[in-house]
Amino acid sequence: MLNVAVIGLGRLGRWHVMNLQKIKYINIITVCDYSLEVARAVATESGIPHFTNNVDEIMNNEQVQAVVIVTSTNSHYEIILKAIAAKKAIFVEKPLTIDMKESLLINKEIEKSGVFCQVGFMRRFDHDYVEAKRMIEEGAIGKPLYFKGISRDPVAPDLSYIPHSGGLYIDLCIHDYDLARFLMGTEVQAVSAFGCNIKYPEFAQYGDIDQGFTHLQFVSGAAGDIEGSRCAYYGYDIRTEIIGSEGTLLIGSTKKSNVNILTKQGNMHEIIPAFPQRFETAYVNELSAFAEAVMNGALSPVTVEDSIKALQIAYTATASFKEQGKIMTIGH
């Protein structure tokens, strides 16, 4: 059994608590939120024996073997450093940080300390992407030549979220940058990015966009394009494609269920409304993989370095966007 503390009990934090309780070798022994009331409520309703609003109490608790950090992004840096100092295994929600310097410092500390740290790129644990990865590694499509990613949210976040989000490339497209590295098996070496405000003109005041596009060049000679959108009125739509020298993979579906209704209007199925429905199982799987890796002393399946690589692409895309799509290279 792995004794776990969950830090941060917002919507996603409570979701992680629920998922951790489905994994038989995980034992949540304490939860933490800056609001003691929230921490108490979650502990009570979930049958967790302890709660606190003091992160240091978690770090000093010798029974806690691992921490799951789901606080707001700007507090990740500080809490992670504390967890490293306390030698707790770390699961941290994506993004690690949106500040590249902080990310690099964390990486240094992780390398020095040998502490386990996994970043929450949950798509890698989605059944469909796991299958796709397996097929590519088995050579089913030959050599990967082109990556095509579409990530569309049904609505944009509140305007208040925008100034601190890092912008579309860092907040949304980063999932596709990570998938691109994961599935193509090569690094991105150059990026161009474009974007515009087709549905939310009000984002422009913060330099942000609602529809963004990134063109990728990979070290291997492969290329790719990624569309990130806040404008998919109809639902949550995530599609990925890998063109290979001998075949192509199409990953994804908009189907909420395998029920089609046929009426005079047509043949219809409902569409997945948002990310929790699409990646429901992936969220459980990433935590299960976390527990297994920690308990077996295995390497982290999504490292701090993975997180940094994706952030680099997102930073470079943001910079390219600001210079009208200028091609910008990424050093490795």
Add this chain to the structure above:
Amino acid sequence: MLNVAVIGLGRLGRWHVMNLQKIKYINIITVCDYSLEVARAVATESGIPHFTNNVDEIMNNEQVQAVVIVTSTNSHYEIILKAIAAKKAIFVEKPLTIDMKESLLINKEIEKSGVFCQVGFMRRFDHDYVEAKRMIEEGAIGKPLYFKGISRDPVAPDLSYIPHSGGLYIDLCIHDYDLARFLMGTEVQAVSAFGCNIKYPEFAQYGDIDQGFTHLQFVSGAAGDIEGSRCAYYGYDIRTEIIGSEGTLLIGSTKKSNVNILTKQGNMHEIIPAFPQRFETAYVNELSAFAEAVMNGALSPVTVEDSIKALQIAYTATASFKEQGKIMTIGH
């Protein structure tokens, strides 16, 4: 060039005229309808040099090499016999007749005279069924073991049509009986049939039903089931399935076009509304095959015997239905 006369200029007759004009080696030299006005109108608007309301005039016209008979079913028998006597190649809309004795007499005359006669089971000329037939013959699914047919009309014909239609098995299911023989490559040896009135109770007064079901046993040991329905509120829905020892074929689609619309309600495509849209190309192809076979002196691709075999199954199904689904065998 093949000189053709079209006899019968109702909706389907005019449709055949239009289709014949798309085939480059066919020349419609005259049209015939019991209404001279209709015949004149069709000839005028289609640029056909001659018209008549007299079938005998057609038969005596030495330039006419082939007749396309699209009159009401009850007049087929007489016109076909005249065409045989006049040595015209014959294309006759399905069903040949709904009277088994007439069908057998026609068959006798055809055999005696050697006149070419093709019956309008157009599904055999549909692209999808042609592909399916090819795949089966290439061994793609091994030995065919089970036939599953669904044929659903969006609405029933007018009540006035029902008493003379022959009933659901003869009027509607006969297409699937023909497909079953065509695709399974074996004869039907026993039949059970059931039916009911789920949407049109008024058909019961004529002993007819709106939802029918046939269970088939084939000489090869294979089996099958066929659903015929007048109750598909949503559109025209034709699906066929062949389970084989090493694979299965699924044939058909409800898609009116390859356009999907995604809205808050869901992901939708329009449904094929009725048979002319579903079998648009098949109707051209069967006439093109007719012309080619006649001109090349080839055998008829859909013989009078094929028509009789399908009618036998339909008759037996009708009889089985009247005896509460009793299994009835068919002699060969």
Add this chain to the structure above:
Amino acid sequence: MLNVAVIGLGRLGRWHVMNLQKIKYINIITVCDYSLEVARAVATESGIPHFTNNVDEIMNNEQVQAVVIVTSTNSHYEIILKAIAAKKAIFVEKPLTIDMKESLLINKEIEKSGVFCQVGFMRRFDHDYVEAKRMIEEGAIGKPLYFKGISRDPVAPDLSYIPHSGGLYIDLCIHDYDLARFLMGTEVQAVSAFGCNIKYPEFAQYGDIDQGFTHLQFVSGAAGDIEGSRCAYYGYDIRTEIIGSEGTLLIGSTKKSNVNILTKQGNMHEIIPAFPQRFETAYVNELSAFAEAVMNGALSPVTVEDSIKALQIAYTATASFKEQGKIMTIGH
């Protein structure tokens, strides 16, 4: 928390153990198998504090509030009666029994004692069927007029299983009989059944078939047809259709994942291989629903009566099959 004992630790029993451990308010306190070795192994690997090979020990254990019975079908009757006597809430794998008299006696005891009993028709807890049921209840398709069920297994069970299976209608088609009642919202009043041996001629020696067909008439005037097959070489294929007066539902998919591979051969997706993959979540959901209902004192979501109704249809189908498809009515 609900304290549960699992009785029977074959493949499905161990699967239930695993699923029960994913449900946070369930506590497995003991497991039982006729092999003490097996019971010990499961308890050890699953962290369960107690095990036994003695059913009576379970029944006498006052801490056990509920039993999950996954033994071979022929032992259900005896164990259920013991559980009723011991006032344990009961979850019993389907079929309740394949002996109608035993089923009726169990029902009597359940009614007398008021003990909670849920039968494992897991399809009712599958996401797709839950959605379909909701849509029907919301009136999305008007009045249900026709039920169409297809259940195809990729291979037949071993020949040794056949003599004690009850035959195809009772062993396989019973799932569709239950779905038909569940989704149509009306009882079956008459049945005809046909069948044959298209792939496993050796089943005939036990009077069993590998391809069966049932035609259903419902009290409401609706009708239906059900195909049960052991011959789907390609995978596990479960499809259900409800034709309504204003729309139709198509439920099911053969997709193992939402990954399509496009090569020179074509556009392909892998097919669900067998029932555990298809109904993975449904198996968890039914146990979760069981625990919730027991803890809340709610009614059983799948009653002994439901089980008896489905068994009646299966019995009647078997009888009809033996009399060449004779229509047989079911009293209610």
Add this chain to the structure above:
Amino acid sequence: MLNVAVIGLGRLGRWHVMNLQKIKYINIITVCDYSLEVARAVATESGIPHFTNNVDEIMNNEQVQAVVIVTSTNSHYEIILKAIAAKKAIFVEKPLTIDMKESLLINKEIEKSGVFCQVGFMRRFDHDYVEAKRMIEEGAIGKPLYFKGISRDPVAPDLSYIPHSGGLYIDLCIHDYDLARFLMGTEVQAVSAFGCNIKYPEFAQYGDIDQGFTHLQFVSGAAGDIEGSRCAYYGYDIRTEIIGSEGTLLIGSTKKSNVNILTKQGNMHEIIPAFPQRFETAYVNELSAFAEAVMNGALSPVTVEDSIKALQIAYTATASFKEQGKIMTIGH
């Protein structure tokens, strides 16, 4: 009836001859090819009364009302000017020319003379795009916000074709530029383009690529992205998407037929191999629309101006590609 001459009898020219003969109010009275042998052969096998290898003979033939020009692109300019001088209605295969100056001169002459001229952007006549256009105009998706185009060829043309093709943007992507204007109902005002050689490195010697990407900005504020590829090993794959403010359209399918084969490997359908299969009907429809428009004195459904607008986008994309994706604007 419209009397037509076909000029240029290569593969596509002979295809047009065949299609023209399916249209009842078209009469091909002569054909022309620089090889008299080819012209003779086509006339003979297609039953066309006259042939020549002299374009001027066609232009001087007073019976010829319309010319269908299917010669190699570099001869279009000269033949079109002759046809304008001879007052023949013109159908010219795409591209009009790949030289912008020639295109503009043709446009001037067309405007001056009032001669009818239609350019062969056949996708506009494809059933699916016609339906999509209708839906957009009916307001089904609200205001069009984003255009996404994918055009993938299964293989690249021979290396010998590349130097004179104009390059990927002009030769291949131009179809999507035309679709973008057609479906979005607004002009493109700025373009960025990227490309690379992922499968055909040998194209680089001519400055050409096998995988190209264009980012579009529309006058309306909408945006878009277009992928053009020579690398779709698996088949011919054309997909188009229009995201609107209230819905999205997905247009296209890779299905060669509506036959799926299910085997142990999976559920598969064959893929459309190349453009003639995908746009078979569109090629007939565009000629039918041509004849109708000419005979009715209607405006051309695809004008020289349409051709110029698409060519402008393609030119600008080519220029942007050469300057590393610099955003370049288009004047209107």
